[in-house]
Amino acid sequence: MPPWNASKAKIQLRLSVQRLKTLQQKKDAQAKSTRRDIATLLERGKVETARVKVEALIHEDIHVELLELLELYCELLLARFGLLDQNTREPDIGVKESVCSIIHAAPRTELKELHVLRDILMHKYGREFSIAVMENRDSCVSDRVMRKIDIATPSPELVDAYLYEIAKGYSIEWTPPNHKDSDSAEGGAKDSGSDADRKPADSLTGNTSELRPQASGTPPIDGDLQESKDLPAKPPPYTSAKPSKSSSASPEPAEDEFDVLAKRFAALKKR
Template sequence: MSLLNQLFNRGVFGTRCKTCLNLAISRIKLLQNKRDMQLKQMCKEISQFLQAGQEAIARIRVEHIIREQNTWAAYEILELFCEFVLARVPIIENQRECPTELREAIASIIFAAPRCSDVPDLLHIKNLFTTKYGKEFVSAVSELRPDSGVNRTIIEKLSVSAPSGEVKLKVLREIAEEYNIAWDSSKTEAEFRKNHEDLLIFNKVYIGCRLPTQPSPFIWARDYVKIFNKEQHRQVYK
């Protein structure tokens, strides 16, 4: 038995895991309170833009609010998962494999760790579980392989993709209602619909071009634009 395994068998894993989990829970609580105040201030500013007729600014700023709301929701779930795992550290210590009932909680913490930079304790927890269950276990979770066990809401809330026009419109309406603003959303709704239609048209034209089936990952975006323009020229004058 290796020295590392001996140390873990003597309770070092349990002690360190409990410490990191407690720190993560405390830090998340503090961040939640801070983020809650920031969100209120941001929503108030958005309401002022809507009231002043500065909808273009409101449409841009609302994306940041949505990201903060998503992070807030993800942290709320992660806090519960950390508390759940903390209460079952003795079970984790005594079993070599990840207990089925803890798979979702542990996998979600591992997945979220590199995506939550303001909670560094999660990375320490991830490293502990990497030592406990091996790199393959962590890789399966990080890559979201089938049956990885990661909570679907955590995946959605920590996604870096831009929110849809529907989501942005919904949040803007909620802000207007909360601050009792008689806001006509038709202009913003038309703008979001226009952006969506432009994207659909671009995708249709883009897919129609004969681009390389397996482009090199080192080709810059401007090279794709050159290829795109050449293909369009060929199709017009063919």
Template sequence: MGILSIYGCNYNRLKSNLRISMQRLKLLQKKKTEVSLKARKEVADYLKINKVDRARIRVEHIVREDYLVEAMEIVEMYCDLFISRFGLFSSEKECDKGLTEAIATILWVSPRMQADVPELKVVREQLINKYGKEFVDACLSNAASVVNPKVMRNMNLHAPPCNICEMYLVSYFGVIFELPQLKQWLLVALSP
């Protein structure tokens, strides 16, 4: 930590890193969406040559990426909200109730998105300077249950539910599953 951390939050640094985070999140969303579109073409190719299991595995990846893009959109929106209410943030010593979910969610995703959006680490450091390590740790662990549940669900590292992947295959590619095949996939998905 630098000398400024002794004196508290550097508001200019925080605001500029929030703006940069928003721009980086927009670029990542665009990139991941383009990759997802290419992957859908791959799935269509697998289905043409009757490699349904391979297509299903690829669809799991597409679903996970779509969830991540949706989480990024929410985080970007929260960064924008934070910037728009920055005057309120800078004038209050405690976290304002209107910003609690946004700040908690940004803090919660910061270690999870840090590799792609390194500016979130700076945001987290500045929020430690403003509110203290206890507040930030509570947000990181979601102790007060204020982190956006949709972001938490979408950033879950587990494989997406089997029925979601099936719905993708049906809705995007028109795949019709025979009942025995669907039962077999469900048994595999539900087995320990």
């Protein structure tokens, strides 16, 4: 077993980070080309062939996510290289997850730099530790890495979602059966129709201010002012005039006749 070489391990970590980034960019370019091919198949109506290609595309996307995780772990080991450089039989808790994940997942990649880094870590921590990591004892490997490594057939719903997004991205009219957006679109059309049905009722009942006469306190418009100028002035309202002091001093004619008659009745009684 070769001795631990800190400088060589650090160089190998940096090389692994660079190669992981390059491989991710390469796979992203390949994924774009694959999506374009799938869109062409959908446009030609070859849905089954497109579904097969989508399943392969999903596996590639998961693999790219695994590469991203391994790149993150390599950068973490570089940042905490002091903990990695300790002379111990097991890694420190601060770098244990990264070491275990690289040892366990590196064989699933095609990067020689990552394979060399894995050998360096296995030689540092010994055979027993390496076997325990490969068997994932005590769940030492990250759950995220284990999910990316697990190979399973994508569900039909996930495949349909990929196909729908690809068709939408390339402006191709294709929707999977029992798609939720179609149901929501129908519901939206119904709602818009009900709104349209409500508009005539709103126009009849909503704005009735035009049908109401203006209040007396509101100023007239210009036409009303012109008509008011042409009309004659209204006579003042009738008010009963109060009697003055001079008129109250002189007796009224009705009262004088009454006094005269009263005097005549008195004279007749005396006779």
